[in-house]
Amino acid sequence: MKNFKDFNSLSILEEGSRLLFGVEDVLIKNIETGNFLKEIISTSYGPEGMNKLITLDSGKSIITNNSLDIIKNLDLIHPISKLILYFCFSQEINIGDSTGFIIIFVSELLKQAFDLLKDGFHISEIIGGFSEAGEVSLKIIETLTIVKLTDFFNLRIMSSLISLIVGRSIQGLENFLAPQIAYACTKTLSSSKKKISINDIRVVKVLGGSFEQIKTINGTVVLRDTEGRIKKKKKANLVIFLGIFDIVCPETKNSILFQSAEEIMNYESNKNITIENMVEELHNLGVNVIVASGFSDLSLFFLEKYNMMILKIQSKFDLRRIALTSNAIVLSKLKKPTIEEIGKCDFISVRSFGSQKITIFQQENSGCKIFTIIARASSTKILDYIEKLVYRSTSVFKTIVKDNRFLAGSGAWEIELCRRLKSFSLTQYFGFKQLIIQKFADAFESLPKTLLENSDYDVFKILSALHVTHSLGNESQGIDLQNSSTINAKESGIWDSLPCKYWGIRNSLDAALTILSIDQILMAKRNNSES
Numbered sequence: 001m002k003n004f005k006d007f008n009s010l011s012i013l014e015e016g017s018r019l020l021f022g023v024e025d026v027l028i029k030n031i032e033t034g035n036f037l038k039e040i041i042s043t044s045y046g047p048e049g050m051n052k053l054i055t056l057d058s059g060k061s062i063i064t065n066n067s068l069d070i071i072k073n074l075d076l077i078h079p080i081s082k083l084i085l086y087f088c089f090s091q092e093i094n095i096g097d098s099t100g101f102i103i104i105f106v107s108e109l110l111k112q113a114f115d116l117l118k119d120g121f122h123i124s125e126i127i128g129g130f131s132e133a134g135e136v137s138l139k140i141i142e143t144l145t146i147v148k149l150t151d152f153f154n155l156r157i158m159s160s161l162i163s164l165i166v167g168r169s170i171q172g173l174e175n176f177l178a179p180q181i182a183y184a185c186t187k188t189l190s191s192s193k194k195k196i197s198i199n200d201i202r203v204v205k206v207l208g209g210s211f212e213q214i215k216t217i218n219g220t221v222v223l224r225d226t227e228g229r230i231k232k233k234k235k236a237n238l239v240i241f242l243g244i245f246d247i248v249c250p251e252t253k254n255s256i257l258f259q260s261a262e263e264i265m266n267y268e269s270n271k272n273i274t275i276e277n278m279v280e281e282l283h284n285l286g287v288n289v290i291v292a293s294g295f296s297d298l299s300l301f302f303l304e305k306y307n308m309m310i311l312k313i314q315s316k317f318d319l320r321r322i323a324l325t326s327n328a329i330v331l332s333k334l335k336k337p338t339i340e341e342i343g344k345c346d347f348i349s350v351r352s353f354g355s356q357k358i359t360i361f362q363q364e365n366s367g368c369k370i371f372t373i374i375a376r377a378s379s380t381k382i383l384d385y386i387e388k389l390v391y392r393s394t395s396v397f398k399t400i401v402k403d404n405r406f407l408a409g410s411g412a413w414e415i416e417l418c419r420r421l422k423s424f425s426l427t428q429y430f431g432f433k434q435l436i437i438q439k440f441a442d443a444f445e446s447l448p449k450t451l452l453e454n455s456d457y458d459v460f461k462i463l464s465a466l467h468v469t470h471s472l473g474n475e476s477q478g479i480d481l482q483n484s485s486t487i488n489a490k491e492s493g494i495w496d497s498l499p500c501k502y503w504g505i506r507n508s509l510d511a512a513l514t515i516l517s518i519d520q521i522l523m524a525k526r527n528n529s530e531s
Contacts, residue, residue, distance in 0.1 A: 027123070030515050031110040033080045038107035040074075041067045045100045046451040047167065048481060064385065065167065066392075067100035068092050080515055087511045091503060096395025097165060098504040101447065102511065105504070108446040109512040112439040121432065127516050129436030133421065134509035137440070140420050141502060144413050146476055146490045147406040152189055158182035160493065161400070162393045170382065176211040181390055184216050184371040185397045196401055198394045202321065202372050205383035208354045209376030214386075218363050219345070220321040221372045225357040227295060227310040228303065231350040236309070238289035238343045239282060240323055240330045242316075245303075246275070246296040276302045281336050283308070289348060291322060309348060311359060325361050325370045399499050406495040410478030410487065411448030413496060415466045418444040448479055457484045 043050050044065040054062045054073045062073060068088050076082055084106055088099040113126050151157065162185075163178035181201075188200045204221045279302040282290070289309040303310050313319055323330050328343025346364040350357055353376070363370075375386045407413040421441035425434045445463065452459045462479060465486055469477040478494060480487035489495070 026519060027117070027516070028114070030080045030518060031114050033078045034084065034107040034110040034515070037071065037081060037084060037103050040070065041100050041103045042450050043454060044070065045104060045447075046454050046481075047164075048451070048454045050454070061381075063381070066388070067103055069388070071103070080518075083514065084511055087507045091507050092392075092395075095399050095500050095503050096392050097399075097497070098500045101501070101504045102508045104446060104450060105443060105508040106511045106515075108443040109440070109508065110515060112443050113512070113516055116436060116439055121436070123516060123519075125432060126436060127513055129433050130440055130509070130516075131513060132433070133425075133437040133440035134505065136424060136437075137417060137421055137505055138502060140417055140424070141407070141413070141498065141505065142405075144407050144416055144475070145405040145498060146408050147495060149400065149404040149406065152401060152404075153186045155179065155182050155186060158186055158397070161495070162397070165393045165396055166389050170385070173211055173386070176214050177386060177389065178393075180214055180216045180373055181393045181397075184373060185394060187218065188369050188371055189401065190369075196394070196398050197369075198391065198398060200369050200371060201390065201394050202370075203375050203387040203390045204358070204372055205375050205377075205380070205387060206353045206356055206358065207380060207383065208356070208378065210378070211376065213374075213376040215374050217360055217372045217374065218368055218370075219361045219372065220318070220325045220370055221361070221374060222311070222313060222318050222322070222359045223356065224311075224313070224359060226350055226359060227300060227312050228308075230304075230307060230309045233289055233309050233348045234346070236289045236326075236345045236348045237286045238291055238322075238326055238328060238345060238348075239287050239337050239341070240319055240328050240343065241290070241292040241334060242319065242330050242332045243292065243334065244294035244296070245290060245292040245299050245334065246294075272298065275299055276305075278334070278336075279303055279306055279308070282306075285337070285339075285342065287337075287342060289345070291319065293319075321370065322361055325363060325368060396497065396500065400497055403497075403499040405498040407498050407501060408476040408478060408489040409494040409496040410481070410489045410492075411451055411466065412470075412476050412478035412489045412494075413501070414444045414447045415463075415470050415478075416475045418442065419467065419470050451479055451481065455481050455484075457481075462486065 040052075044052060044067065049065050051063050051065045052070050054064070054070065056062065056073060062069065064070060071081075071085050071088065076085065084103060087106075088102055091097075091099050091102055109130065113123075113130070116126050117123070149157070159179045159182040162181050163174040166174040166178050166181075184201045185196065189196045202220070204223060206223075275298055279299070283306045288307070289311070290303060291311045291313055293314045294312060295303070295310060300310065313322070319330055322328070323343065326343030326345045329337075329341040331337060331341060345361050347362045348359065349362075350359050358374075373390055375383050375390075377383045377386060408416075418441045421444075422438050425437040425441070429437060448466070449459055449463065452462055462484070466477060466479070469486060474488070476488050476490035477486050478489035487494070
């Protein structure tokens with residue numbers, strides 16, 4: 001008999017509402033939901049992970065092996081799956097990596113809790129033991145640091161680390177994209193404050209071409225052509241106007257009565273003289289580039305007369321990027337600018353990429369911290385994927401700058417943490433709590449186990465070899481996915497960022513404890529629009 005009650009007869013809840021409670025209908029179903037997500041994500045985990053093809057309601061399809069992209073594009077209904085997705089979003093926004101780690105580790109923790117439930121443990125005992133084990137694990141993982149990175153401006157090291165984030169989902173992409181991202185990140189980084197802003201690095205997507213044509217510009221790029229015949233300016237002095245470059249007209253309706261043809265000619269002549277004087281004043285100040293949201297035909301004529309480059313931009317985001325690149329101030333109304341309001345740019349030019357023309361604002365000095373990566377690919381899906389990779393890589397780089405500690409990768413730190421946590425439980429605990437903490441430690445083995453399963457290797461043989469080598473003191477020994485053996489991850493340069501894994505464990509622990517603490521689910525009646 002199911003643990004299900006219909007409260008309609010009591011007239012407490014609206015008709016159609018239900019209340020689920022008990023171990024069978026709530027806790028076990030929640031654990032099964034976590035295992036379902038793990039089955040989807042586990043085959044895409046690690047360097048040998050496979051891609052997923054997802055077809056959306058709009059008819060578009062996505063090919064990716066990123067865990068968050070896979071989960072968020074599924075039509076998830078169960079509240080527990082949405083709860084896990086929430087923790088993945090938090091990890092992605094704050095850290096930029098290890099979302100797949102959270103899904104697999106949460107699922108394994110729920111599985112270990114289910115085994116303890118079958119052995120007769122109460123759920124409160126499991127929650128208390130997992131909470132203590134999690135705190136001990138976070139202390140142990142900080143002692144497993146093998147490398148502290150100090151040279152953040154080394155392009156070779158940064159490029160190798162970012163190439164691990166880019167991955168191999170698209171053949172050959174990491175060889176061209178990772179160096180460009182590393183160059184932009186290292187140049188944007190402030191040498192004194194060790195701070196980086198993700199907004200300083202932007203991706204401009206240009207359809208066509210190949211990965212070899214991906215390049216990084218010290219400045220900003222606008223996806224449009226100039227308005228006039230002038231396509232190139234060196235040592236440019238530019239002024240940015242938020243509105244239209246023309247004489248301001250009143251918004252109210254008005255009418256002008258002309259009594260003769262001479263009055264019409266005088267009116268037009270005065271307007272022409274006003275605009276020409278305005279352009280001449282800018283020319284005398286040394287301004288040779290005008291950026292505004294619009295231009296009248298008359299203003300275009302006089303700007304061309306004085307050999308000024310004209311660029312029409314209606315996007316406030318692009319105007320802000322140009323202002324940051326040139327150190328200019330965006331003027332809200334048409335007026336004579338001061339010296340401080342005039343921006344400077346070393347080189348402005350228009351380039352053609354097939355049928356697409358772009359305007360490049362490029363700085364040659366090292367003082368500009370604005371960078372733009374021009375992405376080239378044969379399809380819009382790959383361009384969108386490159387943009388996500390750049391955002392994710394810069395987020396991880398920002399995390400590394402804040403905390404420069406690294407762990408031995410390739411499954412080495414998971415095995416060592418599992419071994420140390422079990423040893424700690426044997427010396428510090430006894431009874432049922434000792435068994436609960438050991439079950440928590442067993443959950444870490446699921447991560448290297450998933451790596452081996454995706455590589456189609458003998459899981460039992462290699463995991464046993466890793467436990468033997470770690471018991472002998474080789475704490476950096478990990479999985480060699482190329483030769484189906486073990487390898488020294490520290491000497492081979494296979495590292496994992498400690499803050500990524502630290503917050504991955506913390507978010508996974510919070511998610512698992514939240515799910516285990518739920519004993520009832522109240523399902524309200526769905527609206528007609530939702531159904």
